[in-house]
Amino acid sequence: MDFHGKTVGYAITGSHCTFAEVMPQIQRFMDSGANVVPIVSGSVLATDTRFGTSENWLKQLKDITGNDIISTIVEAEPLGPSKLLDVLTIAPCTGNTTSKLANAMTDSPVLMAAKSQMRNGRPLVLAISTNDGLGLNAANIAKLLVAKHIYFVPFGQDNPENKPNSLVARMELIPEACYAALQGSQLQPMIIQRFHSA
Numbered sequence: 751m752d753f754h755g756k757t758v759g760y761a762i763t764g765s766h767c768t769f770a771e772v773m774p775q776i777q778r779f780m781d782s783g784a785n786v787v788p789i790v791s792g793s794v795l796a797t798d799t800r801f802g803t804s805e806n807w808l809k810q811l812k813d814i815t816g817n818d819i820i821s822t823i824v825e826a827e828p829l830g831p832s833k834l835l836d837v838l839t840i841a842p843c844t845g846n847t848t849s850k851l852a853n854a855m856t857d858s859p860v861l862m863a864a865k866s867q868m869r870n871g872r873p874l875v876l877a878i879s880t881n882d883g884l885g886l887n888a889a890n891i892a893k894l895l896v897a898k899h900i901y902f903v904p905f906g907q908d909n910p911e912n913k914p915n916s917l918v919a920r921m922e923l924i925p926e927a928c929y930a931a932l933q934g935s936q937l938q939p940m941i942i943q944r945f946h947s948a
Contacts, residue, residue: 751929754783758928759829759838759867760815761860764793765879766801768842771921772877773807775841776814778925786815787835791847791860795821826859830866837928838867838874841903841921845880845887852890868899873931877903877924883917891917901931906944918944 758779762772779786788811798804811819820826829835840847840860847860856865867874876894880887884907894900903919904927920942930937 751782751925753779753925753929756784756836756932757787757834758784759787759789759835759863761789761791761838761840761863762794762807762811763791763840763842763844763847763858763860764797765842765844766793766797766799768879768918768921769801769807772841772924773810773814775921775924776811779928780814782925785817787817787820788812788815789820789826789859789863791858792821820859820863823856823859823862826862826866829863830869833870833872835863835867835872837872837932838863839877839903839924839928840864840874841877841919841924842879843876843919845878845882845890848876848878848880848887848894849890851876852893868897871899873899873901873928873934875901875903875924875928875931877919877921877927878905879918881913881916883915885915901927901936902940903927904937904940904942906942908944910945920944 905919908918
């Protein structure tokens with residue numbers, strides 16, 4: 751994959767348990783020649799968890815990309831008029847973000863960036879990570895599956911025995927899904943086995 755000359759928006763929302771999986775994918779974009787613009791939700795900006803502190807994750811984002819982090823709606827708004835992003839991925843994309851995106855709500859920098867991307871008719875790639883993907887959020891995912899210019903990182907059930915409604919993308923396929931989206935294609939297969947049986 752060659753991302754030279756491409757600007758990739760990389761938006762992170764609050765599925766903190768997947769942060770360690772997504773950071774290497776940002777490095778892969780950089781290694782492939784992309785300019786990566788980091789965007790974070792309020793949860794990423796201000797929440798420390800057992801998976802790490804917000805300060806640590808923000809430092810990693812800044813160090814990997816070399817760019818300032820977009821962390822407010824005001825900072826994200828110019829992404830529309832400037833047409834800066836060739837592709838935008840939200841990875842991880844929580845159930846909360848999925849729900850708001852499917853229902854046209856714009857109350858975070860990540861959602862403002864997504865709105866800007868859709869306004870410009872450019873690809874938006876979602877790497878879902880939600881405990882209710884096969885519950886109440888299934889309707890929202892279905893709405894986004896048929897939306898124009900929206901693509902998905904292949905996803906599946908991550909723990910069907912203990913969390914049967916949970917869906918998580920295979921995060922190592924984020925760059926591949928974005929590359930396919932730039933060609934106007936959905937990376938296939940889209941629904942995959944995410945868990946490993948004993």
